[in-house]
Amino acid sequence: MHISRRAKETAPFYVMEVADQATALEEQGIDIIHLNVGEPDFGAAPAVLEALPRIAHSSLAYTGALGIPELRQAIAGFYRTRHGVGIAPERIVVTSGATGALLLLAAALVDPGDEVLLADPTYPCNVQILAGFGADVRLVRADAAHLYQLDSALVRDNWGARTKGAVVASPANPTGSCIPFDELAPLTRTVAERDGWLLFDEIYLDLTEGDAPGGSRPSVLSVDPQALVVNSFSKYFGMTGWRLGWAVVPDDLVDPIERLSQNFVICPSVVAQKAALECFEPETLAIFDARRDEFRKRREIVLAGLEEMGLPVPVKPDGAFYAYFDVSGTGLGAAEFCSRALHEAHVALTPGKDFGPATADTHVRFSYSVGQDQLREALVRLGGFVKSLCPGC
16 A cells, blocks of 8 residues: 555654553552643533533534634633633634644645744654655744744744744643733734744744733733734643543634535534533632643642752743653653653653654653643652652762
8 A cells, every 4th residue: 555655754653652661560550640631631621521411402504615604703701801812713723633723724724845833842743744745944042031932033043945834822832832912013023024924833832921810921912913823722721531622723724624524524612612602601700710730730830849859941831731850861862761761650741752853862851731730749759750860878
């Protein structure tokens, strides 16, 4: 059978390989603490789950390719009340997860041979999706001095004749770092001056603390109302397996995106769309905000614990639920550190090789998406493991 070059060249998602190794150990009866997967432990809100019996007896026929009008209006209302920006519901595209949104936008924006800039480190699936549509993805080294983020200076220095656009995430995976608010306007302006497109991944935005009306950092839409934005119901809303997300697109992209969605997916999950309407009720939003506060408490526990064992976090996370720490001082590469931590301390972590070459061998991602008791136990185990690497230190 002929296998496409695209399939052959797609790199594995190493975090899943770590998960497979952890599962194998668990099958032997070993207790593993999973800090390797970026999945909140809370799950969907009670009101979302309670809506399912009613939804099951409603019409579950195909919806329009852009999503049900009620959900598009609810998302627009969320931007108005929680972020202070007015977005027409017609610009909201409901998708099969944030991944589905990125797939549609890549299909709409990328031609084979187009160069697209991303920061290194970055979320690996974004690289593979863009490359799958023929993009020449250029990873731009963004070190701790740049908060592991693309900024206007890096874009200006790396934009070339074939560059058509850039993708940024704020907060980012794997680092949890945000693009500073006063950098958003220069960044969007720098790309616009080059007649390019700039896609903002904001799936962790509402797991930050800031001065937007809802208590998070402001959306890029507050400085550029025509920005391309991807978001998701997976993180702040806790609906990971429901596979539901959205994109905010300029008016001239709505029709192309609709045609692509009609052909690629027909429509997002109808059950998930109807259930997600419950997310925007005031009582449910209060639950999500309490969860955000819990992630902040977990972050403080993790940062203090890593500091105590001498594992530096060069850029403190602003949001999401990740700490990206440097293991170079242990004498181990990131992959070996994670393998030994799994087998000796029974803590599953993700090595930097998932996120680009710049930090592949020096950094490890710690996901604090489990409860405080598990985090404290994980830190005790890791502390013992790190100490064993230098018994006389």
